Amino acid sequence: MWRSLYRWLLRRPPTTEPGGEVFSYVGVVRPILIAFIVLSAVEIPIFDLILRHTLPWPSVRQVVLALGIWGLLWMIGLFASLRVHPHVAGAAGLRVRSGFNVDFLVPWAAIATAGARYRSLPSSRSVQVEHDESGAILHVGAAKQTSVDLVLREPLKVGLRQGVSEPVREIRIYADDPSALVARVRRHLPTPAH
Numbered sequence: 001m002w003r004s005l006y007r008w009l010l011r012r013p014p015t016t017e018p019g020g021e022v023f024s025y026v027g028v029v030r031p032i033l034i035a036f037i038v039l040s041a042v043e044i045p046i047f048d049l050i051l052r053h054t055l056p057w058p059s060v061r062q063v064v065l066a067l068g069i070w071g072l073l074w075m076i077g078l079f080a081s082l083r084v085h086p087h088v089a090g091a092a093g094l095r096v097r098s099g100f101n102v103d104f105l106v107p108w109a110a111i112a113t114a115g116a117r118y119r120s121l122p123s124s125r126s127v128q129v130e131h132d133e134s135g136a137i138l139h140v141g142a143a144k145q146t147s148v149d150l151v152l153r154e155p156l157k158v159g160l161r162q163g164v165s166e167p168v169r170e171i172r173i174y175a176d177d178p179s180a181l182v183a184r185v186r187r188h189l190p191t192p193a194h
Contacts, residue, residue: 001077004100008080020090021184025098026082027176028143033079040075044068087175089184094150096158096173098126098140104158106171108188112153116178119146127160135169147178150185 047068051061081099088095093107121128121144128139135155139146155167175181 001074001081001100004081004084005073005077007084012084017088017090020088022086022088023181023184024083024086024176025142025174026079026086028145028174029082030079032143033075033082037072037075037079040068040072044072087173087181089181093188094185096140096171098142101161102127102140104160106150106152106156106158108185110152110154110156111150111185111189113149113151114182114185114189115149115151116147116182117149118178119149119172120144121146129165129168136166137170137172138165138168140171140173142174146172146174148173148175148181148185 044065048061048065051064055061078099085097085099085103087097093105093110095103095105097103119139121139121141124144126141128141130137130139138158150171150173152169152171155169156171157167158165158171
């Protein structure tokens, strides 16, 4: 998170891959995160003022102040991680990301079809695996939703933070502009023979 904050403050590009195109997924959570950041920034001096007049121990006030500032920086770092780690469509495939927690590559040859479709997720966890009669589906969502479906040619294992996933037959991700991402993916898919 701190590395993401550093990269964001220095305005480092989200990708250095030549020809790579970035696709953001932060739009759906931006209002919520900004509201939390603003409220935390307002809360710190107010809470400090209250403690200054109610507690006789300055060391307690300083600890609480330090924790408040650390929490504010942590939330800004979380927002920065979503900004500096977008999905990237490059020469080798689609790099699926979610902040600093998720980062794996889906090769173009592994994708059978791509489509834009908004779906709600049952949980607020950003990474979820669902099972149905045809196999496992990996969801990499934002704000309990996905917007792009990638159906794979054959089950694929991907690297996640907690280890390699079970083989998944479909990957569903969130993108702010799902139509543009789907159009970019489809440019790499083989055209069907007529």
